[in-house]
Amino acid sequence: NAQRMPKPTEAKAKAAAQLKAAKDKEHPPPPPPEVVEPSSTDRPDGAVYHIGKLLGKGGFAICYSGQLLPSKQKFALKIVKSQMPSKMEQKFQTELQIHSKMRHRNIVQFFRAFSYVNCTFLALELCPNGSLMDMVKRRKGLTEPEVRFYAVQISGAIKYMHGKGIIHRDLKMGNIFLDHQMNAKIGDFGLAALVVTGRDMQTIRRTTLCGTPNYIAPEILEKGKKGHDHMVDIWSLGIIMFAMFTSKPPFQSSTTDEIYRRARERDYEWPSAEVSQKYISQEAKDLVATMLEDADQRPDPDAIVQHPFFTTGYMPSSVEITSKLREIPPEAD
Ligand code: ADP
Secondary structure, three states: OHHHOOOOOHHHHHHHHHHHHHHHHHOOOOOOOOEEOOOOOOOOOOOEEEEEEEEEEOOOOEEEEEEEEOOOEEEEEEEEEOOOOHHHHHHHHHHHHHHOOOOOOOEOOEEEEEEEOOEEEEEEOOOOOOEHHHHHHHHOOOOHHHHHHHHHHHHHHHHHHHHOOEEOOOOOHHHEEEOOOOOEEEOOOOOOEEOOEOOOOOEOOEOOOOOOHHHOOHHHHOOOOOOEOOHHHHHHHHHHHHHHHHOOOOOOOOOHHHHHHHHHOOOOOOOOHHHHOOOOOHHHHHHHHHHOOOHHHOOOHHHHHOOHHHHOOOOOOHHHHHHHHHOOOOOOO
């Protein structure tokens, strides 16, 4: 009952109002119409989407499930305000340009973009089972066969992107979504880069600082020394594999500087079997170690999937993954 609640002080009320204003500024408001009709200039077929439940909010986008009428085909509708600060605008344009050219079974499929009531809508493949991060946290780490299943899928997507000259640069568990069959789908191409290759096919290295502290390869931090190339995605996959096993990234620390120091010095430890309550094979540890080597020593996606971790171990089928991973163990929250 609101009346019995203590009255907030003026300062508190002001702070709450400021917080709300900041939040409103950060995220576009939920779209008011139940049904979104792409404007005729964007698509002459008069497609109409029925907006469903909220899927999540990101740094600058808000995502709803949506159904295309009358086919009832389901999508994820990612919505951003058409007018946004220039830095975000740049990230969004990169995302549009690169994501729309990707077509792979382990990459969130991009269907179309259109504008409606001052917002830009992206119709994306719907991944109704959250992100790999949600699942790994819920399960407190995955088993070896499950890690094999996801590492193979992500390696395949990386091979495809690199083959097209695209470096993702922000691979992390929170950017890998799960489709209705629990397959991994790489999403969020906001930091991706197209590598321009010169006549001598030498990669023109990019020197921008990007990525998320826990997943950033050390060579990206070495200013002035050399840039970074596609091997940064292999480093991130190494971090993802470690985190899939243990449910936290290897260099996790309270400060960003400490994360970077530990990454530079490869200062990480696998938890003991007593602590983690699970078996992690030497093959798995060896593979992760090679992915966290200096860039020129890291395996490419083909070499990764030929590693004994995959070739000598059991690989589950998607059916087993679907039925098993949907179950939430009783001790989980
Ligand atoms: P941003 O680019 O602003 O970081 P994201 O791409 O991370 O936005 O999307 C924000 C949230 O929306 C995600 O954390 C996730 O919960 C949800 N989401 C994004 N894409 C999909 C998708 N294809 N299917 C289901 N949910 C999605």
